[in-house]
Amino acid sequence: MTDNVTGDIAPGSWSPKRDRAKAIQTIVKIIFGSFAAISILTTIGILATLIFETIEFFKEVPISQFLTDTRWTPLFASKQFGIFVLVSATMMISVISIMVALPLGLLSAICLSEYATPRIRRILKPMLEILAGVPTVVYGYFALLTVTPFLQIFLPDLQGFNALSAGLVLGIMITPMVASLSEDALYAVPRSLKDGAYALGATKRETVTSVVLPAALSGIVSSLILATSRAVGETMIVTLAAGANPTLGFNPFVPVMTMTAFIVQITKGDAPYGTIEYKTLYAVGMTLFIMTFALNIFSFWFVRRFREKYD
Amino acid sequence: MPTPLPSTSISEVSDSKTIALQMEKVSVYYGSNLAVKDVYLEIPEHEIVAFIGPSGCGKSTILRCFNRMNDLIPSARVDGRILFDGEEITGKRVDPVELRRRVGMVFQKPNPFPKSIYDNITFGARINGYQGNYDELVERSLRGAALWDEVKDKLQESGLGLSGGQQQRLCIARAIAIEPEVILMDEPCSALDPISTIKVEELMHELKERYTIVIVTHNMQQASRVSDRTAFFNAVATDQGGKMGYLVEYNHTQDIFSNPKEEYTRDYVSGRFG
Numbered sequence: 320m321t322d323n324v325t326g327d328i329a330p331g332s333w334s335p336k337r338d339r340a341k342a343i344q345t346i347v348k349i350i351f352g353s354f355a356a357i358s359i360l361t362t363i364g365i366l367a368t369l370i371f372e373t374i375e376f377f378k379e380v381p382i383s384q385f386l387t388d389t390r391w392t393p394l395f396a397s398k399q400f401g402i403f404v405l406v407s408a409t410m411m412i413s414v415i416s417i418m419v420a421l422p423l424g425l426l427s428a429i430c431l432s433e434y435a436t437p438r439i440r441r442i443l444k445p446m447l448e449i450l451a452g453v454p455t456v457v458y459g460y461f462a463l464l465t466v467t468p469f470l471q472i473f474l475p476d477l478q479g480f481n482a483l484s485a486g487l488v489l490g491i492m493i494t495p496m497v498a499s500l501s502e503d504a505l506y507a508v509p510r511s512l513k514d515g516a517y518a519l520g521a522t523k524r525e526t527v528t529s530v531v532l533p534a535a536l537s538g539i540v541s542s543l544i545l546a547t548s549r550a551v552g553e554t555m556i557v558t559l560a561a562g563a564n565p566t567l568g569f570n571p572f573v574p575v576m577t578m579t580a581f582i583v584q585i586t587k588g589d590a591p592y593g594t595i596e597y598k599t600l601y602a603v604g605m606t607l608f609i610m611t612f613a614l615n616i617f618s619f620w621f622v623r624r625f626r627e628k629y630d
Numbered sequence: 631m632p633t634p635l636p637s638t639s640i641s642e643v644s645d646s647k648t649i650a651l652q653m654e655k656v657s658v659y660y661g662s663n664l665a666v667k668d669v670y671l672e673i674p675e676h677e678i679v680a681f682i683g684p685s686g687c688g689k690s691t692i693l694r695c696f697n698r699m700n701d702l703i704p705s706a707r708v709d710g711r712i713l714f715d716g717e718e719i720t721g722k723r724v725d726p727v728e729l730r731r732r733v734g735m736v737f738q739k740p741n742p743f744p745k746s747i748y749d750n751i752t753f754g755a756r757i758n759g760y761q762g763n764y765d766e767l768v769e770r771s772l773r774g775a776a777l778w779d780e781v782k783d784k785l786q787e788s789g790l791g792l793s794g795g796q797q798q799r800l801c802i803a804r805a806i807a808i809e810p811e812v813i814l815m816d817e818p819c820s821a822l823d824p825i826s827t828i829k830v831e832e833l834m835h836e837l838k839e840r841y842t843i844v845i846v847t848h849n850m851q852q853a854s855r856v857s858d859r860t861a862f863f864n865a866v867a868t869d870q871g872g873k874m875g876y877l878v879e880y881n882h883t884q885d886i887f888s889n890p891k892e893e894y895t896r897d898y899v900s901g902r903f904g
Contacts, residue, residue, distance in 0.1 A: 436704075511741040515801070517702060519754035519808060520731035529753065534744050 369608060372601030379595055385602065391565035391576070393599045400599065402606055404567045408575035409610075412486040412557055413550040415571060419490025420546055424497025425539065431498070432505040433527050451495035459559030462488035467560065480562025480574035489556050493546040500545065504538020505531060537625035544618035548611040554579035578607045647674035649716075650812060650842040651696055656710035658691050658700065664868070666691050666875040669710075671861060678834060678843045680853035680883065683863030684903070688875025689846045692863070693814050696844065697733040698726040714812075731758050734805035738817040740797035742789030742804070747772075747781050750789045750800055754808040767807055775803035776833050795826025802833065806841070813837065815845040819852065831856050850899060853883065860886040862895045 377385070380400050388401030427447065431440055466484040471477045477484075508531050516526040532539070562574025563584055576584075581603055590596035651673040658666045666688030673679050681689035691700065698719065700706040712720050719729055731754075742750050751768045752760075760767065768785065772778040777799040781792070789800050798818060805813055815834075819827040834843055834856050847853050853860050861880040865873040879886060879895045890896045897903055 509741070511737060511739055512743065514699065514702070514737060515741040515743065515804075516753070518697060518699065518730055518735035518737075519757070519804065520727050521754075521757050522727050525757045529757070530743055 366608075369601055369605045372598055373605040376595075376598035376602040379598070380602075389567050391567075391581075393596055398595065400602075401567065402603070404565045405576060405578045405581055405603065406606065406610075407567055407569060408482060408557075408561070408565075409551055409577040409579070409607075411569045411571060411575070412482050412489060412561060412577060413547055415483065415486025416490035416493060416550045417543065417547055419487055420494045420497045420550075421543060423490070423494045424542075424546070425501055427494070427498040428501035428505055428539075429527060429532075432502045433523070433531065447495045447498055450491070451499075453492070455492065455553065455555035456559070458488050458492050459556040462556055462560035474572065477572050478562075478574055480560065480564070481572055482561050482575045483571040485557050485559075485561035486571065488560065489550055489553055492553070492556065493549050496546045496549060497542050500542030501535070501539045504535040504542065507538065508534045537622050540625075541618040541622045544614050544621070548614040548618075551611055551614070552579065552607065554583060558583045578603050582607075647677070649673065650675040650714065651844070652711075652713040652716075653692070653695070654711040654713075656692070656695060656708065656712060658688065658695065659707040659709070660703070661705045663870060663872050664874050665872075666863075669877045671877065671880060673842060673844060674859075675842050676838055676840075677858040678838055678845060678856055680857035680860045681844065681846045681863060682848075682850055682853050682860060683875070683878075683898070684865060685848075686873040686875065687863035687865040689861075689863045690816050691875070692877075693816055693844060693846050696812065696814055697730045697735055698724075699735065701726050731808055732810050733812045733814060734808065734810035735814040735816070736798070736801050736805055736818045739821050740794055740801050742792070742797050742800050744788065744790055746786045747789050747792070747800060748785040750804050751807045754804060758808055760808075771803040771807040772800075774806050774837070775799045776829060776836075777803055793826070795822050795829060798822060798826065798830060799833065802830070802837075806837070810841065812842045812844065815843065817846050817848060820848060827852070850887075850901075854887050857883045859883055862886060862890075862892075862898060864894050864898070 385400050385402050388399045389404070390399040391401050391404035392399045427443070431443060431447075435443060462484045463480075466488055467477065467479060467481065470484055474483075512530055512534060513526055516530040521529070557577045558580045561577060561580065563576050563580055564574035565576040565581070566573060582600060585596060585600045590600065649672050651671075653669050653671040656666070656669045656671075657664060669692055671692075681693060683689050694700050695708055695712055696714070696719075700708055708720060710720075711718060714729070714733065718724065743753060745753070748768055751771050752764050755764065755767055769778060769782075772781060777796060780796060781800075789797065792800060798821070802813075802818075819830050822830065831852065834845070837843060845853075845857065859881065860883040862878045863875050864878045865875045868874045879890060879892045881891070885891075886895060887899050890899060
């Protein structure tokens with residue numbers, strides 16, 4: 320630093336405050352680091368509470384009972400804790416919603432990224448985003464007060480609270496997520512790849528189905544998994560439209576109770592601290608967490624395993 | 631910069647070979663910008679024709695007219711007459727999908743599909759309804775692209791796992807698998823190392839026996855090594871601040887490099903600009 324290469328700059332016109340710069344650098348690092356740490360610590364805190372209370376729960380209810388009981392009656396005098404009653408409802412509603420969101424979302428994404436003219440795209444894309452901005456409570460009432468009565472015209476057996484309309488509306492809710500993430504994946508397929516297909520005499524449809532979709536597969540699947548994980552955790556729609564009747568099985572016409580709906584029910588009522596009802600809350604929360612966490616891990620793995628790299 | 635010359639007189643091929651591709655007064659617009667103006671060009675069968683010229687002179691644009699890849703760019707518009715085997719290939723009545731089966735293309739960057747080597751080759755055949763034996767087609771095409779010996783034991787592996795030079799030869803194999811009459815090559819060696827480049831150039835000499843080849847290249851040595859004829863394009867700045875390309879001179883490669891008629895050609899091939 321002391322060498323004066325050019326020779327014509329007077330010594331003393333440079334006085335960098337190295338020590339001060341270093342000190343500021345350290346302080347900035349600490350500030351940013353602590354902000355980052357807050358979110359990590361929060362996660363650890365939530366996880367620790369979940370684990371701690373869940374262990375407390377399993378001290379009173381054996382895990383075999385939790386997994387094999389066929390009824391879910393923690394609030395009754397004769398308590399049974401068959402978690403699969405709630406899991407089956409959650410899974411059924413999630414599957415219904417994915418069956419709605421997969422075709423709707425994927426076809427919208429293909430339309431937006433491959434077929435729409437820039438003008439149509441400018442109209443369609445914001446409309447999809449509006450769908451994503453509708454509050455879930457509105458979706459819930461829509462399912463309960465509009466979709467269910469409408470479906471009852473065709474399906475007289477359908478009860479007032481049911482998994483079907485909750486699942487359908489939940490599917491509409493997660494469609495923008497599938498569409499938007501899938502469109503990103505389709506958009507990321509390099510132009511050169513499509514040109515290659517066209518140059519071999521492929522039509523647009525052949526190019527989309529044989530080249531673009533396979534190349535974007537990992538992104539599309541991961542968008543679906545993330546949407547599923549969103550559906551599994553969704554609360555408001557299922558609480559309002561699917562009912563609060565723990566039923567084991569996969570009948571979409573009758574009221575069911577999902578894990579999230581149960582948590583709402585308990586937290587709305589007054590389960591005193593330390594009671595078994597209170598601890599049940601955490602056991603269910605933990606199950607929910609494990610399910611969504613597993614989905615997210617799977618999605619992460621899938622993307623890394625199947626992503627094509629085009630330098 | 632000069633005003634573009636009317637290039638009719640200098641672009642005609644004087645000998646009596648069969649003409650595969652022909653352009654008459656072809657201009658290409660992007661939106662309202664004139665990108666290439668008034669190209670007259672005749673490309674004889676079973677020859678290699680090289681397009682050279684500085685960046686932005688429109689040589690790739692002109693190349694992409696022969697298989698109508700410009701159709702895929704919404705703002706592009708092509709004026710003039712383009713003939714392939716004496717038939718007009720512009721206009722709404724000609725299906726570009728059918729045309730592209732007869733006029734194959736290899737791109738600047740190797741772009742194998744994210745599929746197996748085998749499926750890369752059979753893709754074009756499948757969509758074009760090939761009825762023959764696919765195993766034979768794969769072997770024939772890979773041999774034709776001088777790639778068979780290197781990949782015959784790993785046909786089910788991804789085409790993306792090959793080296794850059796191998797990928798480009800895979801793309802050539804993919805192009806010849808649909809048995810085109812013409813192969814367009816858009817700077818096929820610009821992303822390759824020198825050894826891969828030589829392999830592709832040697833391959834072009836073999837392919838010439840069966841196909842007509844049009845190659846765009848930035849590399850003048852490559853043009854002089856591989857081509858029978860060379861078209862030199864130049865660009866002039868336009869009033870709108872863009873560039874407009876035009877064909878300066880088209881002749882036997884030997885003449886372009888040793889005895890160019892135009893001063894701009896002489897300056898370019900001697901490395902004075904570009």
